[in-house]
Amino acid sequence: MSNDTTTEPAQEPTQEPAPASPVKEPAASGLPSWAVQGLVSLSAIVLALVVGAILIIVGDDQVKAAVGYFGAAPLDTLSAALTAVGEAYKALAVGALGGMNPIAESLTQATPLICGGLAVSLAFRTGLFNIGAQGQLIIGAILAAYVGFAWHLPPVLHLVLAIVAGLIGGAIWGGVVGLLKARTGAHEVIVTIMLNYVAIYLLQWLLTTTAFKRPGREDPISPIVDANAQYPQMGDTRLHVGFLLALLAAVFVWWLLNRSTIGFELRAVGANADASRTAGMSVGRAYLIAMVVAGALAGLAGTQQVLGTDLPLTDGVAASIGFDAITVALLGRGTPLGTVLAGLLFGALNAGGLQMQLQTQTPLTLTTVLQAVIVLFVAAPALVRSVFRFLPKERGIGAVLAKGWNG
Amino acid sequence: MTSTAQDVVREPAPAAIEAPADRTRRLRVGGLMLVFALIGLGLAIFTGGGKATFQLVSGDLQNNLLGVPAQPVALLLGLLGLVAAGAYVVRRVPQRYSGWLAVVLGICFIGAFLCWAAAGKTFPLANQFQGTLNFATPLILGALAGVLCERAGVINIAIEGQFLVGAFTAAVVSSTTGSATAALIAAAVSGVLMAWLLAVFSIKYLVNQVVLGVVLVVFASGITGYLFDQFLQEDAENLNTPSVLSAVKIPGLGDIPFVGPILFNQTVLVYLTYIAVAVVTFVLFQTRWGLRVRAVGEHPKAADTVGIRVKRVRYSAVLWAGVLAGLGGAFFTVGYAGSFSKEMTAGNGFIALAALIMGRWHPIGAMVAALFFGFATQLQSQLQIIQTPIPGELLLMAPYLATVIAVAGLVGRVRAPKADGEPYVTE
Numbered sequence: 001m002s003n004d005t006t007t008e009p010a011q012e013p014t015q016e017p018a019p020a021s022p023v024k025e026p027a028a029s030g031l032p033s034w035a036v037q038g039l040v041s042l043s044a045i046v047l048a049l050v051v052g053a054i055l056i057i058v059g060d061d062q063v064k065a066a067v068g069y070f071g072a073a074p075l076d077t078l079s080a081a082l083t084a085v086g087e088a089y090k091a092l093a094v095g096a097l098g099g100m101n102p103i104a105e106s107l108t109q110a111t112p113l114i115c116g117g118l119a120v121s122l123a124f125r126t127g128l129f130n131i132g133a134q135g136q137l138i139i140g141a142i143l144a145a146y147v148g149f150a151w152h153l154p155p156v157l158h159l160v161l162a163i164v165a166g167l168i169g170g171a172i173w174g175g176v177v178g179l180l181k182a183r184t185g186a187h188e189v190i191v192t193i194m195l196n197y198v199a200i201y202l203l204q205w206l207l208t209t210t211a212f213k214r215p216g217r218e219d220p221i222s223p224i225v226d227a228n229a230q231y232p233q234m235g236d237t238r239l240h241v242g243f244l245l246a247l248l249a250a251v252f253v254w255w256l257l258n259r260s261t262i263g264f265e266l267r268a269v270g271a272n273a274d275a276s277r278t279a280g281m282s283v284g285r286a287y288l289i290a291m292v293v294a295g296a297l298a299g300l301a302g303t304q305q306v307l308g309t310d311l312p313l314t315d316g317v318a319a320s321i322g323f324d325a326i327t328v329a330l331l332g333r334g335t336p337l338g339t340v341l342a343g344l345l346f347g348a349l350n351a352g353g354l355q356m357q358l359q360t361q362t363p364l365t366l367t368t369v370l371q372a373v374i375v376l377f378v379a380a381p382a383l384v385r386s387v388f389r390f391l392p393k394e395r396g397i398g399a400v401l402a403k404g405w406n407g
Numbered sequence: 408m409t410s411t412a413q414d415v416v417r418e419p420a421p422a423a424i425e426a427p428a429d430r431t432r433r434l435r436v437g438g439l440m441l442v443f444a445l446i447g448l449g450l451a452i453f454t455g456g457g458k459a460t461f462q463l464v465s466g467d468l469q470n471n472l473l474g475v476p477a478q479p480v481a482l483l484l485g486l487l488g489l490v491a492a493g494a495y496v497v498r499r500v501p502q503r504y505s506g507w508l509a510v511v512l513g514i515c516f517i518g519a520f521l522c523w524a525a526a527g528k529t530f531p532l533a534n535q536f537q538g539t540l541n542f543a544t545p546l547i548l549g550a551l552a553g554v555l556c557e558r559a560g561v562i563n564i565a566i567e568g569q570f571l572v573g574a575f576t577a578a579v580v581s582s583t584t585g586s587a588t589a590a591l592i593a594a595a596v597s598g599v600l601m602a603w604l605l606a607v608f609s610i611k612y613l614v615n616q617v618v619l620g621v622v623l624v625v626f627a628s629g630i631t632g633y634l635f636d637q638f639l640q641e642d643a644e645n646l647n648t649p650s651v652l653s654a655v656k657i658p659g660l661g662d663i664p665f666v667g668p669i670l671f672n673q674t675v676l677v678y679l680t681y682i683a684v685a686v687v688t689f690v691l692f693q694t695r696w697g698l699r700v701r702a703v704g705e706h707p708k709a710a711d712t713v714g715i716r717v718k719r720v721r722y723s724a725v726l727w728a729g730v731l732a733g734l735g736g737a738f739f740t741v742g743y744a745g746s747f748s749k750e751m752t753a754g755n756g757f758i759a760l761a762a763l764i765m766g767r768w769h770p771i772g773a774m775v776a777a778l779f780f781g782f783a784t785q786l787q788s789q790l791q792i793i794q795t796p797i798p799g800e801l802l803l804m805a806p807y808l809a810t811v812i813a814v815a816g817l818v819g820r821v822r823a824p825k826a827d828g829e830p831y832v833t834e
Contacts, residue, residue, distance in 0.1 A: 205800035
């Protein structure tokens with residue numbers, strides 16, 4: 001039991017060759033990097049569907065029955081398995097894309113995911129992990145809902161004010177994180193996780209107060225927001241104008257990151273904070289700006305929930321959007337376009353998953369597994385490559401941003 | 408932790424030279440302490456008349472009651488807290504002992520608060536401590552798991568996921584085998600499996616560990632949710648009726664008045680937690696393996712040059728941590744609630760993460776922080792029972808706000824292991 005390593009016999013200083021270290025190897029193929037990323041993402045989706053298929057087979061009643069007489073008729077098991085997987089995935093696909101209503105539902109589901117994903121992506125590009133989209137979304141939803149049901153204003157103005165309130169709420173909740181990071185160095189991951197819980201308890205508490213509680217109801221639910229403050233519906237579906245705002249937000253983030261001076265500073269700080277500081281940029285200011293804008297984007301997602309999809313404010317208003325937003329941003333690789341695409345994919349999975357649950361009794365939780373596995377594979381391209389050997393080499397998203405608590 | 412050598416001068420110390428940074432910190436912390444002291448005093452002033460009664464044996468409403476005059480005691484404690492905070496601000500106590508002033512203030516504040524809440528009522532004090540330990544048990548195990556991982560340089564945000572999987576496995580194995588031992592072992596194994604995912608993806612595939620942690624939590628919630636929907640709900644009778652561990656009284660120790668029933672009449676899992684705290688502390692700071700773990704977490708390259716196999720040490724630390732987190736998960740089902748339900752760990756894994764940070768990556772510190780969080784959670788439910796005007800939700804926020812304050816550097820400096828979260832790549 002010695003506390004002194006130098007006295008122990010030196011073990012062979014083996015350098016196990018770092019297995020396919022993605023850090024050092026740039027894209028070696030002739031393909032442009034977006035194509036490689038697209039291929040890896042597609043492969044990850046395929047692999048995730050395979051994992052999902054296994055889960056469906058394991059959980060299916062017919063398969064369970066057929067396994068009972070596997071020895072007598074092994075093909076029955078196989079055909080039962082194939083039928084189960086085929087039917088579930090068919091229901092998923094039809095539920096997500098089969099017709100106007102399913103597509104509208106997919107887009108509705110995608111709307112807050114895109115905004116939340118943008119909130120995570122923007123912070124990502126500045127070198128910050130915004131795990132707090134959930135909390136920012138909740139605070140945004142609280143303020144937007146309050147303006148929505150407590151004030152009574154003419155059309156358009158009311159909606160605009162409610163949206164602005166939501167943006168401000170999210171911006172404050174995000175800004176606190178940026179400010180603490182800039183002033184004290186408090187790590188944003190920890191602060192955002194903690195503030196998520198503070199936000200949800202704040203919401204639960206507010207829903208017990210007279211200001212927020214719906215008169216005549218005992219359960220935690222607020223009054224419905226005024227019709228004037230609601231996002232107009234598009235056609236006869238649940239889809240609302242908030243979806244267009246989400247796309248506008250994506251364009252805005254693209255402009256901010258790629259065409260504005262501030263965006264350049266944000267990206268510079270994200271790429272190398274020390275170098276940016278040496279170059280005379282204010283790193284703290286970049287953190288603050290990034291988190292304020294990110295918070296506002298998450299707040300926008302909150303308004304879409306409470307003014308568009310879920311009219312009254314409840315303690316489930318955020319569902320798991322803030323966390324799904326993280327996986328959306330990861331899948332989208334921190335770019336606005338990627339985030340929109342990833343948000344659409346996850347929205348479609350959610351909408352299709354609901355139909356799948358209705359029609360084939362395959363639980364909705366399967367889509368959660370699918371989403372997690374997709375991102376897991378996307379984050380570890382080396383693993384995907386070990387299955388699909390034809391894929392060219394690519395840097396993992398994680399490796400680019402690999403830094404610890406002290407970073 | 409931050410005691411500096413500068414302060415060798417004794418009693419009439421204020422003349423000692425103080426670095427500007429220390430001064431700022433002292434004033435900041437002191438200010439915070441004064442705020443708390445004043446809140447405590449304010450509560451004391453508004454304490455109602457009559458007696459505050461504290462119940463010393465749970466469930467016993469007749470005997471073993473401790474009645475104190477509420478307002479005088481609250482005022483006394485409030486003033487004492489104010490003195491402690493004041494003494495900290497004006498440096499009347501050698502710096503070495505100044506940490507104790509915060510402890511005194513904390514106890515005074517909680518005491519004054521309880522007197523205020525319990526004035527004219529009966530506060531179940533024994534229940535309070537019993538519940539504190541109950542809530543804290545999984546938090547301590549989770550935080551210890553985090554300590555092991557992060558001391559080795561692997562960030563573990565996935566404690567929540569390990570909890571969920573552990574809880575699920577324990578419930579299923581306990582229901583099918585009926586054996587508590589098998590359930591605990593299975594929970595530990597499932598925790599190790601989750602930890603293995605964490606290890607492979609972070610150490611081998613160099614995936615960013617924060618990303619990975621988040622994704623693993625989603626994965627765990629998805630997979631346990633799916634299996635719950637597909638199997639446990641359909642056949643709850645056979646798969647989701649685990650037997651809850653029964654309390655085992657330790658002879659002798661369990662008979663100590665007040666403390667005995669709280670600490671030594673508990674389930675095996677709680678005893679395992681005591682042992683785990685001691686073992687992790689000992690192993691981490693007294694053994695060769697512990698030194699290696701800390702070395703690869705602080706400076707993997709240096710460790711590598713003296714012949715320590717960085718990745719191997721990291722793997723072993725992460726996998727052992729999985730055992731602890733899996734057991735922590737088992738607490739939710741076989742240790743407490745019985746049957747499994749979706750998302751039943753309800754963010755406790757993240758509180759464990761908070762406890763680990765508040766505890767400054769030290770097993771004992773993590774345990775103290777976990778107990779504090781458990782105390783706040785239990786206090787919230789107690790106060791709802793005796794009906795105080797404080798909303799329970801605000802009390803539930805306390806641990807999280809405390810953590811934000813801690814990482815913002817208001818209370819001492821919180822420093823992670825140097826290489827925490829950085830994958831090690833040999834060149």
